Amino acid sequence: MRINLRQMSDNQAGKIAAVKVAGDLGRRIRDMGMVPGTDIKIQGRAPLYDPVALRIRGATLTLRNNEADHIEVEVEEECKQQ
Amino acid sequence: MQATVALAGNPNSGKTTLFNELTGARQHVGNYPGVTVEKKEGTYTHPDFKLHIVDLPGTYSLTAYSLEEVVARDYLVNEKPEVVINIVDSSNLERNLYLAVQFLEMGIPVCIALNMIDVAKKRGIEINADKLSSLLGVPVIPTIARTGQGKQELMESAAHIVQVKKEFRALKISYGDDVDRAMLDMEKEIEAGNFLTATYPARWIALKYMEKDEQILSQGQKHNPDLSARLEETVKKVSSHLLNTLDTYPEAMVADQRYGYIKSLLKQGVIYQKYDQNRLYSSDKIDKVLTNRFLGPLIMLAVIAGLFHLVFTYSAVPVNWLESFFGWIGHGLYTILPDGLLRSLIISGIIDGVGGVLGFVPLIMFMFFGIAFLEDSGYLARVAFMLDRVFRIFGLHGSSVMAFIVSGGIAGGCAVPGVMATRTLKSPRERLATLLTVPFMNCGAKLPVFALLIAAFFAKYEAAIMFAITLGAWAGALLVAKLLRVTVIKGESTPFVMELPPYRMPTFKGLAIHTWERTWQYIKKAGTVILGFSIILWTMMTFPMLPESRVGEFESRRQSILVSVPASVSTELERIDEGTDLSGAARDLKKQLQIINYAEAEAGLRYSVAGRIGTALESVSQWAGFDWRTNIALLAGFAAKEVMVSTLGTAYSLGEVDPEASGPLSEKLAEDPGWSPLMGLGLIVFTMFYAPCFVSVVCISKESGSWKWGAFAVIFNTLLAFSLAVLIFQTGSALGVLTN
Numbered sequence: 024m025r026i027n028l029r030q031m032s033d034n035q036a037g038k039i040a041a042v043k044v045a046g047d048l049g050r051r052i053r054d055m056g057m058v059p060g061t062d063i064k065i066q067g068r069a070p071l072y073d074p075v076a077l078r079i080r081g082a083t084l085t086l087r088n089n090e091a092d093h094i095e096v097e098v099e100e101e102c103k104q105q
Numbered sequence: 106m107q108a109t110v111a112l113a114g115n116p117n118s119g120k121t122t123l124f125n126e127l128t129g130a131r132q133h134v135g136n137y138p139g140v141t142v143e144k145k146e147g148t149y150t151h152p153d154f155k156l157h158i159v160d161l162p163g164t165y166s167l168t169a170y171s172l173e174e175v176v177a178r179d180y181l182v183n184e185k186p187e188v189v190i191n192i193v194d195s196s197n198l199e200r201n202l203y204l205a206v207q208f209l210e211m212g213i214p215v216c217i218a219l220n221m222i223d224v225a226k227k228r229g230i231e232i233n234a235d236k237l238s239s240l241l242g243v244p245v246i247p248t249i250a251r252t253g254q255g256k257q258e259l260m261e262s263a264a265h266i267v268q269v270k271k272e273f274r275a276l277k278i279s280y281g282d283d284v285d286r287a288m289l290d291m292e293k294e295i296e297a298g299n300f301l302t303a304t305y306p307a308r309w310i311a312l313k314y315m316e317k318d319e320q321i322l323s324q325g326q327k328h329n330p331d332l333s334a335r336l337e338e339t340v341k342k343v344s345s346h347l348l349n350t351l352d353t354y355p356e357a358m359v360a361d362q363r364y365g366y367i368k369s370l371l372k373q374g375v376i377y378q379k380y381d382q383n384r385l386y387s388s389d390k391i392d393k394v395l396t397n398r399f400l401g402p403l404i405m406l407a408v409i410a411g412l413f414h415l416v417f418t419y420s421a422v423p424v425n426w427l428e429s430f431f432g433w434i435g436h437g438l439y440t441i442l443p444d445g446l447l448r449s450l451i452i453s454g455i456i457d458g459v460g461g462v463l464g465f466v467p468l469i470m471f472m473f474f475g476i477a478f479l480e481d482s483g484y485l486a487r488v489a490f491m492l493d494r495v496f497r498i499f500g501l502h503g504s505s506v507m508a509f510i511v512s513g514g515i516a517g518g519c520a521v522p523g524v525m526a527t528r529t530l531k532s533p534r535e536r537l538a539t540l541l542t543v544p545f546m547n548c549g550a551k552l553p554v555f556a557l558l559i560a561a562f563f564a565k566y567e568a569a570i571m572f573a574i575t576l577g578a579w580a581g582a583l584l585v586a587k588l589l590r591v592t593v594i595k596g597e598s599t600p601f602v603m604e605l606p607p608y609r610m611p612t613f614k615g616l617a618i619h620t621w622e623r624t625w626q627y628i629k630k631a632g633t634v635i636l637g638f639s640i641i642l643w644t645m646m647t648f649p650m651l652p653e654s655r656v657g658e659f660e661s662r663r664q665s666i667l668v669s670v671p672a673s674v675s676t677e678l679e680r681i682d683e684g685t686d687l688s689g690a691a692r693d694l695k696k697q698l699q700i701i702n703y704a705e706a707e708a709g710l711r712y713s714v715a716g717r718i719g720t721a722l723e724s725v726s727q728w729a730g731f732d733w734r735t736n737i738a739l740l741a742g743f744a745a746k747e748v749m750v751s752t753l754g755t756a757y758s759l760g761e762v763d764p765e766a767s768g769p770l771s772e773k774l775a776e777d778p779g780w781s782p783l784m785g786l787g788l789i790v791f792t793m794f795y796a797p798c799f800v801s802v803v804c805i806s807k808e809s810g811s812w813k814w815g816a817f818a819v820i821f822n823t824l825l826a827f828s829l830a831v832l833i834f835q836t837g838s839a840l841g842v843l844t845n
């Protein structure tokens with residue numbers, strides 16, 4: 024199932040399906056290793072629930088929720104909570 | 106043999122550590138031409154050769170996303186170093202190779218340092234360096250920068266590249282059929298038109314057009330507008346085709362294929378991973394606590410308050426030494442030099458001015474040691490992560506917080522290290538907004554002014570007023586930042602996407618070198634610009650001097666007192682050494698003479714340029730209730746805010762008042778019918794917001810790269826402060842509150 028990165032819950036894992044943004048932000052996201060096909064796992068969120076921290080390629084990256092909106096992730100159905 | 110070697114790599118790959126390890130203390134820090142990005146150079150000496158080493162800024166890519174990337178790329182293209190050493194973090198190989206691939210695409214001589222190989226091993230990652238080397242066609246040397254292991258082999262293999270003049274051919278990756286085909290056409294056109302080919306390889310230019318690289322595009326448009334337009338047209342066609350068929354962009358294709366290439370490379374027996382890549386390590390477990398929703402902010406407060414406390418407590422000792430040292434020099438010169446202008450210039454102008462500035466040195470050293478520790482350990486990135494949501498509202502960045510706190514977000518900091526601390530911010534607009542607003546914080550030099558005014562008018566509410574002042578400074582700074590970000594520094598917020606590096610124990614060497622660099626830059630400034638400013642300010646407060654007739658008037662008043670007392674008393678006062686007890690009559694006489702001396706000093710100050718400016722400004726400043734005395738004090742406060750107290754003392758005929766003991770002055774202000782609590786409040790607010798002291802202005806200009814921003818800080822802040830003071834005074838007067 025495809026969901027938005029913002030909607031993922033803590034510790035949920037998935038595979039990036041698409042990064043739908045061009046320009047500076049898109050370039051930066053890809054430069055940091057977030058390209059389709061990459062495994063990611065949500066590590067946690069800042070005290071005010073934004074930004075989000077995630078594990079990718081063995082490193083921890085952070086991005087703001089409005090930046091995460093551009094990233095679609097393929098997750099397994101049963102992992103989705105609520 | 107001599108050659109230049111450039112060190113390049115991702116941030117947190119251990120690049121700076123390796124640079125320090127290679128060059129030791131033989132470093133030179135400067136700036137890349139025209140920008141504020143730091144350029145570090147040094148020399149590595151081997152029995153057989155000498156290498157000039159340039160530390161390029163840390164970057165994740167060469168896409169011209171940030172100033173650092175542009176600087177690194179320009180250096181590689183224009184200066185053509187003989188070898189580029191690409192430092193990669195072995196425990197994070199896949200992502201680090203992304204930059205390596207881009208170097209290879211440029212076809213420049215590269216040598217890879219497989220750094221932190223020990224960390225990788227601990228994480229169960231085995232890397233076959235020989236295999237990687239043969240696949241990439243460049244030397245790959247495992248290193249551990251912290252211990253220096255592998256550095257000699259690394260340097261020898263770099264030197265070997267130069268000695269045998271090894272050929273490097275640009276790496277050609279397939280970016281997918283559509284892109285590849287278009288790029289072939291573009292390459293032909295570029296070669297045929299000699300389009301920028303003097304500087305860049307043809308295929309690389311085509312690639313940068315595909316990536317919509319702003320820098321290369323604008324160069325191309327200038328060089329040959331027609332050809333550039335044709336190339337852009339080709340890219341546009343590919344773009345719309347890709348968008349229709351694959352719902353993606355050419356630049357995304359390029360990045361995807363680079364990562365695909367890396368993945369296929371690593372699969373050919375280069376890497377063996379025992380555990381899942383995204384497994385959590387001890388660093389991540391620490392993060393579970395340090396960025397916890399409840400504990401995280403509490404620990405952060407404790408860490409910041411602790412750092413602040415340590416820095417200001419321990420730096421107080423050497424600061425006092427320096428102060429006594431300059432006091433001692435001043436006193437020594439006072440006794441040697443004859444009374445007159447020269448003595449006044451040297452002591453009040455030069456020694457007090459430069460001494461006051463150099464007095465900051467221990468503070469800056471301690472502060473930067475602390476900040477460097479937090480930064481190198483990885484904690485600063487977590488602070489940015491936790492606070493970003495708050496600061497973003499005001500157009501700032503999570504990393505802005507450190508600069509605000511250092512400047513006096515907890516009352517008692519200093520804007521000078523605060524402004525310098527903005528270097529940890531990588532987003533240009535957020536950085537500028539931060540460095541323009543940190544001077545609103547309540548630095549240690551403003552505190553004596555507040556203490557004076559609170560004691561005079563609000564003695565009962567001291568704690569409450571101090572708290573309000575602190576909150577007011579934060580509110581003011583954040584709101585002004587927001588204002589700047591929607592007006593003069595308009596622009597989208599820089600993407601926050603950043604790495605939380607694993608926690609690491611910083612090396613002492615690295616911290617010491619970092620601290621010394623910052624301190625030395627500050628000292629260099631103090632020696633030049635600030636000396637000049639001190640002398641100008643002294644001149645303004647000294648000249649023109651009182652005319653003979655008025656000096657004579659004071660002299661005759663002194664004489665008339667001297668003759669009115671018995672001769673024994675006046676000789677007692679003349680002969681007596683300092684510190685011995687005087688008889689009652691002599692003490693009386695001394696007091697009376699002092700009153701006249703102070704009155705003369707007041708008259709002299711009013712007669713000087715500064716006094717005249719202060720008087721002339723009365724017509725405007727009366728709107729805020731400030732008279733000429735306050736105006737002069739504010740003018741002098743431009744040197745350092747605490748100077749306001751001593752200047753007000755002189756202006757009120759009390760002699761120079763010690764900022765630490767302003768009791769008599771605050772009584773005087775409280776009794777003075779010209780003052781009211783309302784004016785006191787207005788002056789507090791004005792002091793909070795008006796022009797930063799000139800040391801800060803110099804730092805702001807230097808850090809922003811332009812005197813324009815220094816001037817902006819002076820003018821804008823003063824206008825803002827004045828508007829607020831007028832608002833308070835006029836509203837208060839109209840409503841009749843706090844007027845007596």
